[in-house]
Ligand code: NIG
């Protein structure tokens with residue numbers, strides 16, 4: 343018990359949290375702790391004690407702990423700080439000029455093949471200075487924090503030259519250092535083939551492997567390596583090569599898999615030992631079984647199917663019920679397929695379109711998402727010893743979050759023990 347408690351968050355109406363450090367799959371996703379009239383004592387940026395308010399106060403009193411600041415949660419709902427494990431945070435420009443094209447029914451991959459889509463963001467990102475990218479990303483990061491998010495992942499992939507990829511990753515590093523939120527970086531040089539390599543795709547893969555990857559690791563700019571494995575983008579063979587080379591450079595594989603066409607990305611995720619596979623709308627049963635075998639976390643992105651107007655959604659129920667996979671959820675924030683920073687919108691879409699229960703959704707946005715970033719030991723639950731990352735929602739219970747949609751329920755955010763939103 344600490345002598346000095348920096349913050350006592352008390353008068354919590356309902357505290358909800360998964361328990362443990364590991365990814366929770368199948369039925370265990372529903373199994374969360376719900377505590378009424380709770381309190382959390384924070385010391386040195388970490389959770390010192392959690393329990394009913396009576397238990398916590400008794401424990402502090404018998405230890406003679408001094409309470410520096412008391413924060414009244416006003417009877418509201420408290421969850422672990424949300425974790426957004428898949429974003430394309432740093433990029434230039436926006437793509438509303440493609441809205442009419444999209445609405446007239448031109449498919450996502452066709453817009454890309456026409457040189458638009460991701461490639462239009464590549465042009466804008468190459469043009470932008472590091473400071474311009476920083477200012478734009480900072481605005482989005484603040485928006486995410488206001489949603490109750492305390493840790494995010496951020497990918498490169500809109501530079502597609504050595505310098506422009508490093509530029510994006512440096513912006514993410516600067517934001518991580520300057521902003522209360524934690525950013526975890528992923529190198530995604532294999533996001534699209536840039537126009538100057540059209541018809542010479544394998545040479546672009548050579549550039550990624552021989553020049554980009556070593557620079558990224560030399561400068562310690564990323565922990566993960568991701569590939570857009572998709573028809574007309576990177577093949578399974580090219581993806582395998584990049585992810586294996588990434589591994590050799592110390593980067594843990596992630597993969598945009600089976601989003602539009604069932605190419606076998608989910609199987610590849612299992613084969614290369616990816617920490618997570620993302621999207622998976624078109625994943626086959628063999629692919630899901632392989633992921634379950636290999637312990638790959640499916641990161642589902644319901645904002646993408648919503649925004650692309652698809653009737654097809656990722657098979658979350660099969661993943662949870664049949665394959666006992668530990669599903670995680672994310673915004674996939676990017677300027678094309680999912681232009682939203684709102685984890686709370688994702689929470690509502692996960693309920694509506696993925697048919698996940700509020701308890702499963704909480705697990706998916708906290709401990710499973712934390713594990714998709716290799717941080718389950720540090721964040722993702724409200725338990726003594728973990729980082730004091732908490733979200734306070736103006737909601738009477740957990741089900742209210744997905745149910746009452748389209749507004750921001752956040753009342754406060756505590757990051758590493760510091761009140762950053764109130
Ligand atoms: O995760 N699918 C590939 N990459 C992103 C979209 C990027 C973009 O459209 O700018 C995604 O959906």
Ligand code: FE
Pocket residue numbers: 428430598674676
């Ligand atoms: Fe993505």
